[in-house]
Amino acid sequence: MSDITATPRLWAPVHGEAYRPVPYRPERMPADEALAHAAELRRRMGERRTVRSFSPDPVPEQVIKDAIACAATAPSGAHQQPWTFVLVKDPGIRLRIREAAEHEERISYDGRLGEQWLAALRPLGTDAVKVHMTDAPALVVVFQQRYWLGEDGTRRKHYYVDESVGIAVGMLLSALHLSGLAALVHTPSPMRFLGEVLGRPENEKAFAVIPIGYPADDCEVPDLVRKSLDQVLVEL
Ligand code: IYR
DSSP states (O other), X not given: OHHHHTOOOSSOOOOXXXXXXXXXXXXXXXXXXXXXXXXXXXXXXXXXXXXXXXXXXXXXXXXXXXXXXXXXXXXOGGGOOOEEEEEEOOHHHHHHHHHHHHHHHHHIIIIITOHHHHHXXXXXXXXXXXXXXXXXXXXXXXXXXXXXXXXXXXXXEOOSHHHHHHHHHHHHHHHHHHTTOEEOOBOOSSOHHHHHHTTOOTTEEEEEEEEEEOBOTTOOOOOOOOOOXXXXXXXX
């Protein structure tokens, strides 16, 4: 390791005045503690399931807000933080989103997806009916800011928006799960209606609708098997 950190710079830094570093010296976690944390986290993350059958019971709103705050710590292209999280509790708005999503999904399931896609979805038991949108007490609709939009209409390019928002959504799902809430990533297609229903500005594009709540008492999930670590990890 020391060899690598000792590698000399071969070119001069070009960031000039804009780069204002501050010290970062997190306390190093002892290995035994790290192993215990990692094993426990792996176990708990292994219990996460995508839920499509929600209890209408209310959830502590602050838990969702804290999870969104966790998601917003995600790394992003040029630290542009190109995300907006719309927390929808209003039952009327949730119903409008459900109806618009079901309208699109019906067209998708009636053929737009194609036979291969429909066959891939069959083990998940999904269909065009999206009761979870109205059963779950909250929806978080995640928007990507495709570009920065100033109040005077000025636009500035955003970088790696898909990657940044994808990472943030992963962190949101982890935070929700570790805080005891169930969620579903729903990506109705096309999603343009979400910006219209929620009154979002032109630079924002819907990325996913995430119903959040507790699983229904009679909730069932598909009997899926995750790939083993051996199957997903390549060590060199
Ligand atoms: N958007 C549709 C279809 C769907 C697509 C994929 I890929 C999934 O993993 C699950 C569903 C729907 O929400 O039903």
